[in-house]
Amino acid sequence: MKKTLFVIGLFIINLSANSIDSLVNSAISRNSELKSIEKSIKIANENISLATKYQNPSLSLGIADIHTNSDYNKRDLEPMQTQFIGISQVIPITDKLDINQSIQITNKTILSLKLEDKKLLLKSKIYELVYKIAILKEKRDFIQKQKQNLQKLITLQNTKYQTSKIDIDSIFDTKIDIKNFDIALNNLDTNIKTLKLNLEKITYTSMNNVDINTNIKKKILHFNFNEHPRIKILNQNLKLNKQQEAYEKALKTSDIKLNATYYNRNEFEDYVNISITIPLSIYDRENIKAKKAQFAYLKTKDDLEDEKQNLRIDAKILQQELNNSYENYTIIEKDIIQIQKNIEKTLNINNNFKDTTSKIIKNLNKTISLEISALNKKTRYFTTLSKAIYYKGN
Numbered sequence: 259m260k261k262t263l264f265v266i267g268l269f270i271i272n273l274s275a276n277s278i279d280s281l282v283n284s285a286i287s288r289n290s291e292l293k294s295i296e297k298s299i300k301i302a303n304e305n306i307s308l309a310t311k312y313q314n315p316s317l318s319l320g321i322a323d324i325h326t327n328s329d330y331n332k333r334d335l336e337p338m339q340t341q342f343i344g345i346s347q348v349i350p351i352t353d354k355l356d357i358n359q360s361i362q363i364t365n366k367t368i369l370s371l372k373l374e375d376k377k378l379l380l381k382s383k384i385y386e387l388v389y390k391i392a393i394l395k396e397k398r399d400f401i402q403k404q405k406q407n408l409q410k411l412i413t414l415q416n417t418k419y420q421t422s423k424i425d426i427d428s429i430f431d432t433k434i435d436i437k438n439f440d441i442a443l444n445n446l447d448t449n450i451k452t453l454k455l456n457l458e459k460i461t462y463t464s465m466n467n468v469d470i471n472t473n474i475k476k477k478i479l480h481f482n483f484n485e486h487p488r489i490k491i492l493n494q495n496l497k498l499n500k501q502q503e504a505y506e507k508a509l510k511t512s513d514i515k516l517n518a519t520y521y522n523r524n525e526f527e528d529y530v531n532i533s534i535t536i537p538l539s540i541y542d543r544e545n546i547k548a549k550k551a552q553f554a555y556l557k558t559k560d561d562l563e564d565e566k567q568n569l570r571i572d573a574k575i576l577q578q579e580l581n582n583s584y585e586n587y588t589i590i591e592k593d594i595i596q597i598q599k600n601i602e603k604t605l606n607i608n609n610n611f612k613d614t615t616s617k618i619i620k621n622l623n624k625t626i627s628l629e630i631s632a633l634n635k636k637t638r639y640f641t642t643l644s645k646a647i648y649y650k651g652n
Contacts, residue, residue: 278388278470282381285461289380295373302366309359318344318519337526344519344531354508357501364498368491375487380460382648387457388468389640391450396472397633398446404626405439408432474587474639479577479646483569486650492562499555506548512537569649576646583639590632597625 286292323339458464483489515535522528 278385278468281388281461281463281465281468282384284463285380285384286377288462289376289460292373292376292380295369295376299366299369299373302362302369305362306359306366309362310355312350313348316346318342318346322521337523340521340523342519342521344517346515346517349514349516351513352508352511354505354511357505357508361498361501361505364494364501368494368498371487371491371494375491378487378648378650382644383460384457385647386641386644387453387460388470389472389644390637391453391457391468392470392472393633393637393640394446394450394453396636397630398443398450400629400633401439401442401446401626404622405436405443407622408436408439472636472640474584474636476584477580477643479573479580481569481573481649483566483573483649486569488565488569489562492558492565495558496555496562499551499558503548503551503555506544506551509547510539510544512539573649576642576649579642580639580646583635583642587632587635587639590628590635594625594628594632597628 319342321341323336325339454465517531517533517535519531520528521531
């Protein structure tokens, strides 16, 4: 029985405390948008198989020269009266089917890269929400600790009030501050619940706790933008433009339509008709489409250079924001530590000076203000770090 309870206990712990990686993997496997792109990739696979298939042949059956008089059922009155069966088949000329297959392969590659891009976005957003939840919990723990300090202060004030060393207004002010802390704690709880719901919306999983390290350290981001899906997609689009141009040029040589018909006649000899139909490319449609593909290629080249420039600048901004939030957090934390020590020292010393409580409250307010500011810098730090995940920064 004890062993069973132990196993159940472990299972419950695993449900409530999960690693960020397992949460990301679960979200990727369950996300509807990603599943939709995966289905599109499967469709693209079928398009690849379809690309080199010939058009289906056409079968024709008929009767020629049916009389409208009383002899309509006789089929031997004249040579033109026949029944026939024919077949038509379009035969591609040049390598346009192979080019079309290469186009479909490129389209599939682009879809796969879009899937990778969406996964990076999802992972980045999950990390951002998990970090925000973790830091809000840190804020809550900090406010709770300061509330306990105020409760210690009330005990000190009550003692001094009995010795007439403090007025009743100071006690009421401290109690009001405690109520304000209760409101702040309630707001933090609501914010945490809201963020958890947002996390559940994109991960399809309800989590009580996700293990993640929120220790800040100096970090230099490294990016390889040539490996980013957005760059790879544009490179594939360049390839696609060239393939489209080659395909339009191949279409200038029209496909041949081969027709073969067998005619059967009563009282007369049977015969076969064979014909070839060749569409004429005389209106320059294919050349115009080839030029469009050329212009699309040049446009994509410009888009690629613009995207590279944007990613380079975005990387510099991310690094700048990361450095700034780290430095500010470090500066603030040094001040907080010193002020917090002063508060704890004052609370632990039996001090009979009348202005002790006012000093404690003053230092306490400084600590709260600085710590909230520091945690805001911490949030900014990890938000920036989360964004860097999408840019494949490490």
